[in-house]
Amino acid sequence: MISHVHDAGCKWCALDLDFDLPQEVVEAYLRGNLAIFAGAGISTEVPTVLSETLFERARLRTGSTAETFPEVMQAFQEKFGRAALVKEIRKRFTYADSFPTARRAARQFHEELATLPAIRDIITTNWDTYFEEACLATPFVIGEDIAYHDEYERRVYKIHGSINNLATLVATSEDYEESLARLGSNALGAHLRQLLATKTVVFVGYSLTDWNFRRVYETLRADLGKFAPRAYVVSPFDAPEASKLGLTHLRTSGVKFIKEIKRSLQGHCILPDDTYDLVARIEKRAQRADQVAKEIDHREYPSVVYTWFYSDAVLDACFRVLHRRGSGEYSDAHHVQVLARRYAAAADRAFKRGNYGDAAYLEGYFSVMLALLSPWMSMNASDDDDDATGSLAEPGEIEEEVATDGEVFDPYEECFESFPxxxxxxxxxxxxxxxEFRAGLEESRRKAPRQRKLARSMVANLAPGMVFEHTRDLPDLFATPATPGHSH
Structure with a gap:
């Protein structure tokens, strides 16, 4: 997650203009009917990433006076060859990714979009792999890819090719003509026309005066005419051409647009992005707790095996949540609520059957799911609403919630401190x-005799210095028994 304090004097923030988000956009998101059409203005071709654009550099090296991007790329290819052009393109991404500031700037939009799980369709003319990496989107590059369209939850349609498939790059005038012809006839173009005809599409990172953009858009929009649903263009700059293309102009940056959608969904279904920072903190502390537990002599305290299994689950769950951030699945409050209930029920089933090791593992998974939900539920809760369905506070408003003793109430810190x-x-x-853990181990000698008996049997033949590690499946999640674990 990008950490950045908003400042109107900052070159990134200066374009984050206030605007009115149409309710139609919010409703389209809630229906899963919002699609993004992204251009170079949200990737490497902006001043916040590199000091000069590919267009400017190629024009300088070739001495070309051409005004359009494909014409300049054509001139570069004719002078230096196709291999040199591809190398020049690749070098830009390698260079941008090798500096943290440039890398953050190039991926800022993608990172923000990632935690909006209902945005599943992204169309782009960019070659980079940022949507694949930041949003875990599956790339569709050629017409034949569409056969696998329904197999993936988030898709990025790369109509100008991908840097991971050099033969597909669309850069020169010749490439553009061939690409436009394909879009007018192949399966990929047909699918994209269907998206334009059925979804609310938002264009981000485009100049509407760009001849290249207009050719692509008009090719895909052909025959839709007045039957096309309303579409939007997001740009902090003037866009007098918007109405001519049937687009509604939202004057702000792409990042601000995505943040405003999230703000408007407070109280609906989206967990705040700060939740991922909380999980990262829990993971670090859990690693220390796991080390403490593994230093305990299991011959003296056999019940420590349950903390081993519990720690395995906490670390597994934290890793998965952070690893899958880009999919947005753990930003979906309803999805996490379903998971929490499922893990709790599975732990209960395991415990009742005497599978105490499995119950400990499942309890760990449940604890992390509950940690994801707790700050959100706390911010939603009202005096007469135990189900936490009220409106979310904005992140900046959280610090203003003051407890009766005059101290600031921070739901994230509260959840972190109380996490078991x-x-x-x-x-x-x-x-x-x-x-406190050692005191609990002492008490375990006198309490929970059935659990202690099973723990003794599990560690009876376990050598000193060895520990059990729970298997990485989720036993009892679907009411199927599993073995407790293995030693290492």
Whole structure:
């Protein structure tokens, strides 16, 4: 997640103009009917990333006076060859990715979009792989790819090719003509026309005076005419051509546009992005707790095996949440609620059957799902609403929630401090640190005899210095038994 304090004097923030987000856009998102059409203005071809554009550099090297991008690329290819042109393109992405500031600037829009899970269709003329990497989108580059369209939840249609497939790059005038012909006849073009005809499409990162953009858009929009649904263009600059193309102009940056959608969805279904920072903190603390538990002599305290399994699950769940951030699946509050209920029910089933090791593992997964939801539920809660369905506060408003003792209430810090990092069945002590955990282990000698008996049998033949590690499947999640684990 990009950490950046908003400042009107910043070259990034100066374009984040306030605007009125149409309710139609919000409703389209909630129906899963919002699509993004992205251009170079949200990638490497902006001053915040590199000091000169590919167009400017190629024009300088060739001495060309051509005014359009494909004409300049054509001149570059004719002078230096196709291999040199491809090398020049690749070099830009390699260079931008090798500097943290440039990398963040190039991916800022993509990172912001990632946690809006209902945006599943992205169309782009960009060659980069940022949507694949930041949003976990599956690329569709050639017409034959459309056969697998329904197999993936988030898709990016790369109508000008991909840097990962050099033969598909569309750059020169000749490439453009061939590409436009294909879009007018192949399966990819037909699918994109269907998207334009059925979805609310938002164009981001385009200049409407760009001849290249107009050719692509008009080719795809052909025959739709007045039957095309309303489409929008997001740009912080004047766009007098918008109405001529049937587009409604939203004057702001692409990043600000995405943030405004998230703000408008507060109280609906989106968990705040700050939740991922919380999970990262929980993961680091869980790693320390796991190390503490693994230093305990299991011969003296056999019940420590349950904390081993619990820690495995907490670390597994945290890793998966952070690893899958780009899909947005863990930003979907309803999805996480379903998972939390499922893990809780599975842990209960395992416990009742005497599968206490499995129950400990599932309890760990449930704890992380609950941590994802807790700040959101806290910010939604009202005095007469125990289901937490109220409106979310904006991140900046959280600090203004003051408790009765005058201290600032931070739901993220509250969740972090209260997260249980140790687990011993039958022990009700608050085990916030190593000393409390050791006290819990002492108490476990006298409590939960069935669980202790099973723990003794599990570690009976386990050599000193060895620990059990739980299998990485989710036992009892679908009411199927599984083996407790293996040693290492």
């Amino acid at each position: 990092h140790f687990y011993l069945p039958g022990i009700d002590l608050e085990m916030d640190g190593p000393e």
